[in-house]
Amino acid sequence: MGQSKRDRVIAIAMLMPTVILLAIFVYGFIGWTGWTSLTNSNAMQRLSQQPAQYIGLDNYTNLFSGLLNNRFRIDLVNTVFFTLMFIFFSLAIGLLLAILIDQKIKGEGIFRTIFLFPMALSFVVTGVVWKWLFNPSSGINRLPELVGLPPGNFRWFISQDRWFEFNWQDFPVIVAWFVVALVAVIGAWLLLKRRTQIGAFILAGAILISTWILVGGAASLNIMDRPEKHGFNVALFALVLAAGWQMVGYTMAMYLAGLRGISEELREACRVDGATELGVYRHVVLPLLAPITLSAIIILGHISLKIFDLVYVMGGGDNLFIDMPGINMFFTTFRGQEFGQGAAIAMIMLIMVAVVIIPYLVSSLRGESKR
Amino acid sequence: MTSTSQSSTGRKIAPMNWERTLSRGLIYVVLLIFAAIFLLPVYMVLVTSFKSIDQVNISTMWTLPSAFTLESFKEAFSELAPGLSNSLVLVVPATVISAAMGSMNGYVLSKWKFPGANIIFPLMLFGMFIPYQAILIPLVEFLNNIGLFNSIAGLIMVHVVYGLPITTLIFRNYYTEVPDEMLEAGAIDGAGFFGLYRYIVLPISLPGFVVVIIWQFTQIWNEFLFAITVSQKTPMVTVALQNLSGSQIIEWNVQMAASFLAAIPTLIVYILLGRYFIRGLLAGSVKG
Structure with missing residues (x-):
């Protein structure tokens, strides 16, 4: 474009307010939070009007091994289980609905509207409504009675059952094995793709980490001196159902957009080649939807890592069986006035989200500039 | 659905049609079930909010209000x-x-x-x-x-x-x-x-x-x-x-x-x- 120098300067100047605002409110504030997480800032310190003291990583070690406060550990375990179940649930049902709706059915618009309307609601509304539905003595537990069955007795979000219990002292070992599994899968995948050299190299790395775990390397990272039980809190099912109800429409919309992008000629060509309808989906459609699945996993994953409103409304910060880091941060900071501790929780949340989001942002913008 | 035809050509085509109708029907059934599940909370909200306080009790959770009230x-x-x-x-x-x-x-x-x-x-x-x-x-x-x-x-x-x-x-x-x-x-x-x-x-x-x-x-x-x-x-x-x-x-x-x-x-x-x-x-x- 025939842009004059003056206009280019104006263009950059017009962008500046946003750049400066975000530089301060996002990056400046993150830095500020990061610093706070390294100090003993709390109500006492603020009252005494003394500057907060630098205490290194004490707030973080306290979160992972503190004697009195096991809440953050509970949150972390809850987040992992919730995230996995929530993503699986949303992807599976979203894909199923998208495929069904894509079958040139009558009333497509109505079905789409029904499956997507929860997305327009606030998590607060969802929380209030589902709290009523999950009420163990009324709500969906009463539904079977309508067809003459005995009422259900699952306690939903106030259930205190716990599955897959493990000792927090084994946490480093469990994480290490998880890393091994991940690395091994990547290595095997590369081998399958015939990138033998790098695949073998990565697999060797997996074996190396395994030996390190087996000789006790990972176990020695444990800094907790007493056993502490954690596990999958069954109450999370309720949370998955409510959050899934709200977000399934989103994955459905993404998949539907993807399905509409696959030309009918391509599918027809496969059918002519003798593929069954199921075969067309297995070998043509699903592989083409893989990038959408990845995007959906990342978007859903970062939502579930940050989840706050829904849990706040359903648990109110008292129900540790569905507690999450976001809630813990809020109550630690603004009710408990433990600013340093709260900032540390926030930073861990930020790191978890950044690990998921940054590679995604970089790769999708890079892909765009190539296009 | 009319797969009772005895002619050889009819037999050849009928199962395909029948299968197709069945699978179409199944699609609608599954979609309708999901739609019902998705609308369940809406039903509950409306039913409950049109009831007066004395009508809200455990045994009649899912039933329609006996008298609508605002x-x-x-x-x-x-x-x-x-x-x-x-x-x-x-x-x-x-x-x-x-x-x-x-x-x-x-x-x-x-x-x-x-x-x-x-x-x-x-x-x-x-x-x-x-x-x-x-x-x-x-x-x-x-x-x-x-x-x-x-x-x-x-x-x-x-x-x-x-x-x-x-x-x-x-x-x-x-x-x-x-x-x-x-x-x-x-x-x-x-x-x-x-x-x-x-x-x-x-x-x-x-x-x-x-x-x-x-x-x-x-x-x-x-x-x-x-x-x-x-x-x-x-x-x-x-x-x-x-x-x-x-x-x-x-x-x-x-x-x-x-x-x-x-x-x-x-x-x-x-x-x-x-x-x-x-x-x-x-x-x-x-x-x-």
Whole structure:
């Protein structure tokens, strides 16, 4: 474009307010939070009007091994289980609905509207409504009675059952094995793709980490001196159902957009080649939807890592069986006035989200500039 | 379905038709079951909120009210009214300002390439993914210092700033589709930066604005974390609803009626302009 120098300067100047605002409110504030997480800032310190003291990583070690406060550990375990179940649930049902709706059915618009309307609601509304539905003595537990069955007795979000219990002292070992599994899968995948050299190299790395775990390397990272039980809190099912109800429409919309992008000629060509309808989906459609699945996993994953409103409304910060880091941060900071501790929780949340989001942002913008 | 035909040709075709009808039927059955599940909470909300207090009991949870009454809506509205009006005062300026700034940013980023834009843009986008807990402590301190803590003005500012990444993204993607030639023609006619924006870009921006305004309106109306941290004294609708549901003395029929009231504005927007809502939704996944 025939842009004059003056206009280019104006263009950059017009962008500046946003750049400066975000530089301060996002990056400046993150830095500020990061610093706070390294100090003993709390109500006492603020009252005494003394500057907060630098205490290194004490707030973080306290979160992972503190004697009195096991809440953050509970949150972390809850987040992992919730995230996995929530993503699986949303992807599976979203894909199923998208495929069904894509079958040139009558009333497509109505079905789409029904499956997507929860997305327009606030998590607060969802929380209030589902709290009523999950009420163990009324709500969906009463539904079977309508067809003459005995009422259900699952306690939903106030259930205190716990599955897959493990000792927090084994946490480093469990994480290490998880890393091994991940690395091994990547290595095997590369081998399958015939990138033998790098695949073998990565697999060797997996074996190396395994030996390190087996000789006790990972176990020695444990800094907790007493056993502490954690596990999958069954109450999370309720949370998955409510959050899934709200977000399934989103994955459905993404998949539907993807399905509409696959030309009918391509599918027809496969059918002519003798593929069954199921075969067309297995070998043509699903592989083409893989990038959408990845995007959906990342978007859903970062939502579930940050989840706050829904849990706040359903648990109110008292129900540790569905507690999450976001809630813990809020109550630690603004009710408990433990600013340093709260900032540390926030930073861990930020790191978890950044690990998921940054590679995604970089790769999708890079892909765009190539296009 | 009529597979009773005895002729050989009939037999050949009939099973296929029959199979097809069966699978079509199955598709509808599954879809209808899911639709019923999705609408279950809506049914519960409506049934409960049209009941009077003495009708709300465990054994008749799922049955229709024996007498329809608007009592609970009246009570819910009087409880929720301040929240509804606060949210309205918040959402209009916050949406308009963030949309206007987003449009300008999108114009610059898509049509005025400058060195470093490839670095600045992702850095801006990162701001819409962060857990806001990571900026909450400094934010409260900052708002306190400039005297905007616990005020709607403060919350407007917060929503404008943290809404900028998504509005910028949507407009940038929208303007990228506008052919550069259109602007070049304008530039030849002597239009400068603002002239091009005013006479070429802005007139074709309506769909972009619709998507962005709907998106921001829904997000800000539904938002809870900032509302409860920054503006507890002037509660927004979500905070008012949570307070109402957290209190032990408010009956379930009122709670359900209040949830319904709080959801109405965004639901109306969604039902009337769902197409644009979905576009905003998909834009959130960056590639669009």
